[in-house]
Amino acid sequence: MEPLLEVKNLLMAFGGLLAIDGLDLTVNENEIVALIGPNGAGKTTLFNCITGIHKPTGGDIFINISNKKHYRINGLKPHKITESGMARTFQNIRLFPNMTVLENVMIGRHCRSHAGVAGAVLRNGKTRKEEKNIVEYCYNLLEKIELDPFVNEQAKNLPYGVQRRLEIVRAMATDPFLLLLDEPAAGMNNQETKELDALINKIRDEENIAILLIEHDMKLVMSLAEKIVVMDYGKKIAQGTPEEIKSNPVVIKAYLGEEDDT
Amino acid sequence: MREIIKSFTVSIWFMFLTFPIMVIKVNTIEKTIEWRWERLIFVGIGSFFLSFLWRYLITRKESGIKKAEAGEEIKQPLSQRFFEDRRLFFPALGGVIILTVTFPLFFSSYQTNIMTNALMYVMLGLGLNIVVGLAGLLDLGYVAFYAVGAYCYALLNYHFGIGFWAVLPIAAAMGALFGILLGFPVLRLRGDYLAIVTLGFGEMIRLILENWNKFSFGPSGIANIPRPTFFGYQFSFDHSFIYIYYLMISLTILTIFVVNRLQNSRIGRAWIALREDEIACQAMGIDIRKTKLTAFALGATWAGMVGVVFAAKTTFVNPASFTFMESAIILSLIVLGGMGSIIGVILGAFIFILLPEYLRAIEEYRMLVFGAAMVVMMVFRPQGLISNIRRTYEFRSSKKQ
Ligand SMILES: Nc1ncnc2c1ncn2[C@@H]1O[C@H](COP(=O)(O)OP(=O)(O)OP(=O)(O)O)[C@@H](O)[C@H]1O
Numbered sequence: 164m165e166p167l168l169e170v171k172n173l174l175m176a177f178g179g180l181l182a183i184d185g186l187d188l189t190v191n192e193n194e195i196v197a198l199i200g201p202n203g204a205g206k207t208t209l210f211n212c213i214t215g216i217h218k219p220t221g222g223d224i225f226i227n228i229s230n231k232k233h234y235r236i237n238g239l240k241p242h243k244i245t246e247s248g249m250a251r252t253f254q255n256i257r258l259f260p261n262m263t264v265l266e267n268v269m270i271g272r273h274c275r276s277h278a279g280v281a282g283a284v285l286r287n288g289k290t291r292k293e294e295k296n297i298v299e300y301c302y303n304l305l306e307k308i309e310l311d312p313f314v315n316e317q318a319k320n321l322p323y324g325v326q327r328r329l330e331i332v333r334a335m336a337t338d339p340f341l342l343l344l345d346e347p348a349a350g351m352n353n354q355e356t357k358e359l360d361a362l363i364n365k366i367r368d369e370e371n372i373a374i375l376l377i378e379h380d381m382k383l384v385m386s387l388a389e390k391i392v393v394m395d396y397g398k399k400i401a402q403g404t405p406e407e408i409k410s411n412p413v414v415i416k417a418y419l420g421e422e423d424d425t
Numbered sequence: 426m427r428e429i430i431k432s433f434t435v436s437i438w439f440m441f442l443t444f445p446i447m448v449i450k451v452n453t454i455e456k457t458i459e460w461r462w463e464r465l466i467f468v469g470i471g472s473f474f475l476s477f478l479w480r481y482l483i484t485r486k487e488s489g490i491k492k493a494e495a496g497e498e499i500k501q502p503l504s505q506r507f508f509e510d511r512r513l514f515f516p517a518l519g520g521v522i523i524l525t526v527t528f529p530l531f532f533s534s535y536q537t538n539i540m541t542n543a544l545m546y547v548m549l550g551l552g553l554n555i556v557v558g559l560a561g562l563l564d565l566g567y568v569a570f571y572a573v574g575a576y577c578y579a580l581l582n583y584h585f586g587i588g589f590w591a592v593l594p595i596a597a598a599m600g601a602l603f604g605i606l607l608g609f610p611v612l613r614l615r616g617d618y619l620a621i622v623t624l625g626f627g628e629m630i631r632l633i634l635e636n637w638n639k640f641s642f643g644p645s646g647i648a649n650i651p652r653p654t655f656f657g658y659q660f661s662f663d664h665s666f667i668y669i670y671y672l673m674i675s676l677t678i679l680t681i682f683v684v685n686r687l688q689n690s691r692i693g694r695a696w697i698a699l700r701e702d703e704i705a706c707q708a709m710g711i712d713i714r715k716t717k718l719t720a721f722a723l724g725a726t727w728a729g730m731v732g733v734v735f736a737a738k739t740t741f742v743n744p745a746s747f748t749f750m751e752s753a754i755i756l757s758l759i760v761l762g763g764m765g766s767i768i769g770v771i772l773g774a775f776i777f778i779l780l781p782e783y784l785r786a787i788e789e790y791r792m793l794v795f796g797a798a799m800v801v802m803m804v805f806r807p808q809g810l811i812s813n814i815r816r817t818y819e820f821r822s823s824k825k826q
Pocket residue numbers: 177180182200201202203204205206207208209254
């Protein structure tokens with residue numbers, strides 16, 4: 164079976180700094196892949212390249228949607244990439260602070276709806292129906308993730324953990340086949356992290372969305388991921404199952420050696 | 426006590442600063458110097474009280490923020506309660522409608538003219554509000570589109586004799602076209618850079634109009650522009666003011682209707698998302714190029730239309746009417762009224778245009794008063810008089826028990 168996402172020999176240079184240096188990565192259907200590595204390893208930069216925020220300096224990024232084989236997405240605009248089925252969250256939460264929770268999620272539906280200026284002004288049957296569908300779709304999604312009590316709350320007034328979850332729901336509203344989560348557990352307490360663990364598993368099992376996540380919380384990574392990719396200085400230094408990674412001397416030297424809690 | 430000492434130092438400092446202009450007066454004829462010591466006392470006392478009041482208001486505001494952070498119940502803003510209480514809102518709306526419709530019957534054509542003016546600024550404000558308030562793109566050259574509309578009517582009428590009603594949609598389209606024209610080069614700019622380029626664009630249009638004599642007749646402008654007709658009927662001088670007033674009312678209502686629908690639509694949401702966070706916005710699948718261009722185009726449309734009304738009302742256009750000052754006024758009334766809120770912009774426009782007209786006493790100090798008012802607003806109510814109220818939705822929980 165073809166992998167959903169295939170990154171081949173990716174290069175990303177900022178001036179003289181090679182933030183990503185010949186990286187290969189694959190994510191298969193229904194897989195949870197974790198990307199780990201010390202600070203400044205280039206993990207977020209990889210996400211930015213995949214989602215079109217940066218244009219990679221070299222290499223290829225392919226996605227394989229069921230019938231379109233090998234669809235190269237290098238240098239596409241971010242909204243095109245989201246439209247093709249990959250959605251992300253951000254390391255430092257980027258919600259729309261003055262919009263309500265529902266409206267935040269409704270923005271996720273933008274690329275799956277069509278109403279234009281004329282539709283907005285005339286508010287004809289088609290537009291009204293589309294709008295109603297968007298609202299219902301988003302509310303159902305919020306209900307599934309148990310955020311429905313906050314539906315009319317402004318995003319900026321939410322507790323931190325809820326904001327992180329809302330960002331995931333907003334990304335899910337774009338109807339992706341792959342979710343890219345950038346440190347979803349950052350700043351969460353134990354209880355919230357446990358809930359997040361369950362949530363990510365639920366998204367994968369019930370919605371059939373593959374997941375690529377960056378995370379520093381080793382306990383979460385070990386329990387969630389089926390495959391772990393370790394990066395350092397823009398290079399992939401190891402890849403394997405959690406057990407393999409735990410005992411890999413290269414990884415321990417580069418990364419786990421610095422941590423005491425593994 | 427510390428506050429008093431602080432205010433006291435402020436007042437001493439002020440007395441010192443204003444000493445040369447307030448106290449010393451050189452009598453140039455008799456070549457003597459007059460010392461007006463009593464003024465020093467006024468300055469001292471005045472600045473003492475102002476500084477004290479300022480400090481008091483600041484502490485009050487800060488304690489309010491603390492309260493909100495501590496999660497205590499904060500009262501809904503007055504404006505919001507007003508709009509939600511239907512028993513209050515509908516009679517008020519009715520009153521406003523009756524007042525606006527019967528206004529020319531009770532007031533002189535001079536007053537009607539001022540009202541028309543205010544309505545024009547309401548429309549301009551609502552147009553710019555799409556760009557600045559909703560999409561968050563700081564546009565300091567908005568007056569350019571106003572000029573485009575006005576010259577559109579003046580020139581088309583001068584050369585081809587096209588009438589008011591035919592030009593109105595043409596000017597709207599021209600406004601939109603120029604909006605897109607401005608939009609393209611600034612797509613990648615943000616914040617300060619965007620503001621400066623749009624400012625330059627506004628000045629450019631004005632300079633072109635001023636210097637391209639063959640095209641726009643330069644600084645002398647174009648005169649004898651016909652007033653609007655009513656199905657071919659030309660009103661007398663006095664009646665045409667009333668006619669333009671009603672015309673402006675209809676156009677304003679149209680604007681409110683369209684802008685309201687736009688802001689509660691898929692496109693309006695995209696604009697707001699763009700304002701809130703550009704990177705998240707594109708990562709969520711919104712084409713920001715398209716979104717920005719529609720904002721510029723749909724914002725400029727209204728300025729184009731008001732431009733036509735302006736030309737028809739004054740029967741004369743020249744570049745001097747379209748200076749940066751106009752853009753600044755339109756922007757300030759949005760900021761004053763409340764960015765992104767339709768009611769706020771309407772209120773802001775009326776305050777900004779009507780107050781100086783009726784308070785002739787402060788006319789000389791108008792800019793000073795507005796400056797002070799803006800500073801006070803920015804400190805105490807940065808969201809404007811009326812803040813934008815997000816729409817809420819009701820849901821029946823469909824959860825299975
Ligand atoms: N836009 C940019 N311009 C220049 N350099 C950048 C840019 N973005 C990232 N970098 C550099 O690229 C390197 C990788 O950064 P990146 O944010 O990808 O690290 P990370 O692995 O996500 O680290 P962390 O765990 O702290 O989030 C860093 O040295 C950073 O300074």
